[in-house]
Amino acid sequence: MGSTDTTRPGRGRPLAGAGTSPTGLLDLLSxxxxxxxxxxxxxxxxxxxxxxxxxxxxxxxxxxxxxxxxxxxxxxxxxxxxxxxxxxxxxxxxxxxxxxxxxxxxxxxxxxxxxxxxxxxxxxxxxxxxxxxxxxVERGVALSARLVTQSPIGLAILDPDLRYLTVNPALERIHGRSAADHLGRRVQDVLPFLDTEAIEGRLRRVLETGQPVTDRYVVGRPTFDPHREHAWSVSIHRLEDAAGRVLGVATSVIDITERHEAMIAATRARNRLAMIAGASASIGSTLDVEQTAHELAGVVVPDLADVATVHVLDSVLRGRTPSVTGPARFRAAAVAAAHAPEAARVADPPGELARYDSDRLLTRCVRTRRPVLVAETTRQDLRRIARTSEAASVLERTGVHSYLAVPLLARGEVLGALSLERIGTPASFDDDDTLLACELAGRAATCIDNARWYQSVRNTALTLQRRLLPQLPSRLPGLAIACRYLPAGAVSEIGGDWFDAMRLPGDRTALVVGDVMGSGINAAASMGQLRSATRAFAGLDLDPAEVLRQLDRLTEDVEHTIATCAYCRYDPEQGQCRISLAGHLPPALVRSGRPARLLDLPSGVPLGVGGTAFETTEFAFRPGDQLALYTDGLVETRCDPIDARLGTLLDALTATAGQGLGETCDWVLETLRPPGGDDDVALLVARVEP
Missing domain, CATH: 3.30.450.20 (PAS domain)
Structure with missing residues (x-):
């Protein structure tokens, strides 16, 4: 404690064999x-x-x-x-x-x-x-004593055996134990809620090396406050006297729990923002209810919950107005789990209808349109969470300790609910988790609602399109016919393509394939007009070029309507076809025993352009021959040359020449039509019967 004067022989030095080293106090007092x-x-x-x-x-x-x-x-x-x-x-x-x-x-x-x-x-x-x-000296001692006793920093001195020699009042408050409970005891006896083995290891290294440890972060749940995580900043240095003799180690402890909680809150806020940003990018990638539900479940597991189930009201999936009166009927659209396979096993199987009574928490969530939070679940709570008593027992056995259900709300309607469970995650759901879950559920609900309306509108449009397509005659003189229609992948692309086959006077047959340029309901309506007009003109037994001329005049009167068309008239008595094109792709002809080829025909101009004559071409069409009429959606793509695509079409027709016409149509579509194509397709294949 005092300085040692080494200028005088023997001063400040212990005698050999005289016991312990001097303290230096007498030198300090002189x-x-x-x-x-x-x-x-x-x-x-x-x-x-x-x-x-x-x-x-x-x-x-x-x-x-x-x-x-x-x-x-x-x-x-x-x-x-x-x-x-x-x-x-x-x-x-x-x-x-x-x-x-x-x-x-x-x-x-x-x-x-x-x-x-x-x-x-x-x-x-x-x-x-x-x-x-x-x-x-008295002032220094008094000042030191006051600093130690009045300091807000916890201070302690431990002897070389790492037992507490003294602690100040601040450390008593921090540890929640009196000085008497410290003195003579080791760290493991005083602080059993911490990793005392690691702490004593650091104390011993400081004691042996003299290298201090500063601002070491320690986190734990003290026995006097087990429900709150505390944090401390700990510094350790070795104590030596004036002669360099090691007296022990001193520790200073600062309670930084509030700062620790603020850091956790800031980290959670960043994670939540990142989760919301990720959800914005991943949820709603397709207009599909099940896919959107899987994307929502994938976002919340495992960052927010250990088990997540997306429940959609059965009335929503059936296209009806959502309503919940009495028991609620759900279909699980998606289930996701992290390290909880048993809990996921008792969740509602995706796609199956599940009935939840009015006392269930999930029913209360959709009925009140408000979140249901159970921070610490009891056995009774689990019975109100699970659909069956057996499932409740499984949830209890697996350790489900916290539950949260939030409604799927979109445009003022409740579409279902998102249920979340925590098992391995020690923290319970809180209000911040509820806000985050509501935000994610709201984004997913909007996407689910969009998908629901998309499916409804698409089904309506496809119904309209199919209603406009003809019901082909069950029997045509000398011809076997197969037809296919595939809508485009997007609802806005329906309505332009059609095919038809009509019986004419004299056992003749008219074959038609057309394509109204554009998309949507207007294109479908124009297609319906053209198909009806074509049937009317065909009934007059006009030449194909004349039929197209009449259609062209009609189309000129319909604003913003352009269409392509291939009109063919087959006469079984003469074994010939007469055909005329209005800006349409040439048909493919497959002679019996020969490869398919494109007919070399004048292409003409599309209907609605006006002022141009159409030409009729005649070719032989005998038993065993096949003729394929199609629209451009079958062979045109954004990246492939049209010649290559037409070659693929001919190869497909050649390969299926001896098969049934239905099989031929299916193979052609499978070969040429990409999934979710950008344009609809009409295909008609006719074969001359013996």
Whole structure:
């Protein structure tokens, strides 16, 4: 604690074999020793006395102490006091002004006592300390004590065996234990809720190496507050005395729980923003209810919940107005689980109808359109969560301890609910989790609602399209026919393509394939008009070129309508076909026993352009021959050359020439039509019967 003067031999150094090392306290106080004989002469003068009074030993030895050190006005008092000590042997202690060699006067604290040697001679020993030094040490000790006791930082000193020697009041509050519960005990006895093995390992490394540890982050749940995670900043350094002897280790502990909680809150906020951003990118990638539900479940597991189930009301999936009266009927659209296979096993199987009574939490969620949060579930809660008592037992056995259900709300309607369960995640659902789940469920609900309306509109459009397509005659003279129609992948692309086959006078047959440019309901309506007009003109038994001319005049009167068409008239008696094109792709002809080829025909201009004559071409069409009429959606793509696609069509027709016409149509579509194509397709294949 004090400085050691190494300029004097032996000062501040322990003697060999003399026990423990000195503390340095006497050096800090600089205690001076002076011995007087019975006459008051100086017979012993310590080096500290030289420092304190200014006289060397040669100057002081043999002189009267009262003359050397005491001012004249105090000499009588000092002589009387000296005589009393020598006669009675009573010790005297106190502070007294002493004259320094330089002429100044300073207050010195004395402790005087009588000595007796083995010869019976009597002496007086005086121990003296500068009063200013004493006051300085007392102030330092008092200040240190106040700093330790009043410091808001927890402080402790542990001995070399790592047992507590002292703790301050702040550390008592931080640990939730009194000083008496610390003293003499190890860390593992006082703080069993922490990783004490690691803590004592760090303490021992500091004790052995002297390398301090600063601002080490420690987290745990103390026994006095087990439901809240606390955090502390711990620093450790080794304690040594003035001689370098290791006394133990000192630790300082700062409670940073509030800062720790703020950091956790900030991290959670960042994670939630990242989850919402990820959900915006991943949820609703397709207009499909089940796919959207799987995307929602994939976002919330495992970051928000261990098990998630997306329940959609059965009325929503059937295209009806959502309503919940009495028990609720759901179909699980998706189930996701992380490390909880048993809990996922008892969840509602995707696609199956599930009935939840009115007392179930899921029913309450969709009926009230409000979240249902059960932070800590009980056995009774699990029975109201699961659909069956057996499922509730499984949830209890697997350790479901927290539950959250939020409604799927979109455009003011409830479409279902998202149910979440926590098993391995120790924290319970809270209000922040509820807000996040509602945000994610709302985004998914909008996508599910869009998919629902898309499916409804698409089904309506396809119904319209198919209603506009003809019901082909069951029997045509000398011909076998197969037809296929495939809608486009998007609802806005329906309506343009059609095919038809009509029986004409004289056992003749008209074959038609057309394509109204554009898409949507308007294109479908225009297609319906053209198909009806084609049937009317065909009934007049007009030449194919004349039929197209009449259709062209009709189309000119319909604003913004352009269409392509291939009109063919087959005469079984003559074994010939007469055909005319209006801007349409050439048909493919497959002769019996020969490869398919495209007919070389004048292409003409589309219907609605006007002012151009159409040409009719005649070719032989005999038993076994096949003719394929199609629209451009079959062979045109954005990336492939049209010639290559037409070649693929011919190869497909050649490969299926001897098969049934239905099989031929299916193979052609499978070969050429990509899934979810951008355009609808009409295909008609006719074969001359023997």
């Amino acid at each position: 205690v001076a020793a002076v011995v007087l004989d019975t006459n008051g002469r100086v017979v012993f003068w310590s080096p500290q006395a030289e420092d304190l009074f200014g006289y060397t030993a040669e100057e002081a030895l043999g002189r009267y102490a009262v003359q050397l050190l005491v001012n004249e006005e105090h000499r009588d008092e000092v002589v009387a006091l000296f005589a009393e000590v020598m006669e009675s042997g009573t010790d005297w202690a106190g502070a007294f002004p002493v004259r320094h060699k330089n002429g100044s006067t300073r207050l010195v604290e004395f402790r005087n006592m009588r000595l007796l040697d083995d010869l019976g001679d009597t002496y007086a020993l005086g121990l003296a300390v500068d009063q200013a030094t004493v006051a300085r």
